[in-house]
Amino acid sequence: MSILSRSKKSWWKRVYSGFILRLPDGEIVCDDALNFLKCLKEECADIIFLDPPFNLGKKYGNSAKKDDLLSNYEYFDYMSSVLSRCIAVLKSGGALYIYHLPKFAIRLASVLDGELMFRHWIAISMKNGFVRGQYLHPAHYALLYYTKGKPKHFARPRIPIARCRKCGESIKDYGGYKKYVYNGLNLSDFWEDISPVRHRKYKHRLSNELPLKVPERVVQISGIKGGLLVDPFAGAGTALVAARSNGMRFVGCDKEKDFLKVMESRLQLVIHKSLSCKGEV
Numbered sequence: 266m267s268i269l270s271r272s273k274k275s276w277w278k279r280v281y282s283g284f285i286l287r288l289p290d291g292e293i294v295c296d297d298a299l300n301f302l303k304c305l306k307e308e309c310a311d312i313i314f315l316d317p318p319f320n321l322g323k324k325y326g327n328s329a330k331k332d333d334l335l336s337n338y339e340y341f342d343y344m345s346s347v348l349s350r351c352i353a354v355l356k357s358g359g360a361l362y363i364y365h366l367p368k369f370a371i372r373l374a375s376v377l378d379g380e381l382m383f384r385h386w387i388a389i390s391m392k393n394g395f396v397r398g399q400y401l402h403p404a405h406y407a408l409l410y411y412t413k414g415k416p417k418h419f420a421r422p423r424i425p426i427a428r429c430r431k432c433g434e435s436i437k438d439y440g441g442y443k444k445y446v447y448n449g450l451n452l453s454d455f456w457e458d459i460s461p462v463r464h465r466k467y468k469h470r471l472s473n474e475l476p477l478k479v480p481e482r483v484v485q486i487s488g489i490k491g492g493l494l495v496d497p498f499a500g501a502g503t504a505l506v507a508a509r510s511n512g513m514r515f516v517g518c519d520k521e522k523d524f525l526k527v528m529e530s531r532l533q534l535v536i537h538k539s540l541s542c543k544g545e546v
Contacts, residue, residue: 276309276493276516286525288532291505291515293525298497299343301518302350311417311492311513313351314483314504315363316475317344325500326521341372347497348376354495355381358417360487363409364389364475370407381411389479390457405455408479410486422485423449424458452482475500480507488513502528509535 269285274292281304284295294301298317318325322334335343348363355361361381363373370386377383387408396402426446427436439446459478484494484507494508499517501524508515509532519525 274516276305276495278304278306284522284525286529288529289536290509290513291517291532293499293502293505293517293519293528295520295522295525296518297520298518299347299350301497302347302354302495305354305495305516307353308356309493310351310354310495311356311359311489312483312487312494312508313355313359313361314480314494314496315347315351315361315498316496316500316504317347317363317365317498319366319369326523328521340369344369344373345376348373351495351497352377352380352413355413356417357413358415359413360384360416360483361409361411361413362483362487364479365407365409367403367405367407370409374409377409377411381413382415383409383411384416385410385454387454387456389459390455392460408456408483412487416487418487418489420486422452422482424452425449427458452486456482475503477503477507480504481511484508484511484513499528500524502531506531506535510539 267287269287270282272281272285272287272292274281281294286293296304318333320333320335320337320340322330324330325333351361361377363370365373374383385408387410388405389408391404391406426439426449428434429436435443435446456479459476480503483504488494488508488511490512492513494504494513494515496504496515496517499505499519502517505515505517505528517528519528
């Protein structure tokens with residue numbers, strides 16, 4: 266582990282001082298997300314990916330549950346400041362994604378509207394939600410996708426058609442269009458092939474953790490080889506892994522120092538795999 270107390274990497278406004286973990290193609294720091302963003306240069310990020318705590322009173326690392334249970338005003342004020350700084354840090358043509366509950370996503374969208382170009386409200390199917398109070402059954406998380414003007418890069422991935430586990434046939438009838446979906450479907454703004462809630466045996470920490478497929482698709486859609494992905498709420502480092510695996514540089518932040526060890530372990534595996542493919546190890 267390469268731990269530094271100062272860094273002059275090109276993404277910092279000035280010299281950054283703090284707890285810094287340096288890895289090939291990126292850095293991770295232990296800091297508050299807003300302070301971290303304030304230390305970054307304007308227009309340095311090609312992608313900003315945000316998966317913040319949802320303010321539901323959950324425990325992350327050594328933090329207390331009350332730290333994730335602010336008043337709605339305090340939470341919205343903090344996240345508004347985070348998004349405002351993200352707008353400044355994002356390059357012209359860059360992409361910003363924020364993953365959240367719909368009730369917060371619709372409020373946070375008001376901060377981005379007028380400043381960035383709205384592209385999509387991506388609905389990610391929630392397989393095991395349950396009804397709360399006098400509301401309909403919640404069945405999706407929101408992934409908002411904005412760009413700073415016309416996107417510098419946009420790709421539309423293709424995904425395999427859903428097939429029956431027993432017979433191997435497609436579970437939907439595409440009729441006369443079957444020949445067009447033989448090599449896969451164009452990715453839509455409804456992702457039902459991902460389960461955002463993961464079993465603990467597949468997670469790298471006790472706290473919540475996104476499946477890798479979510480940030481991987483973000484990078485497939487908006488990523489640029491050699492570009493920079495910024496993640497202010499890096500957690501288990503899933504977005505950083507997606508960036509590094511697809512040839513992007515990264516700089517991430519989390520206020521829990523122990524999570525930096527989790528991120529380092531995951532990224533070292535990606536780096537080792539990359540070197541093995543090149544025959545360098």
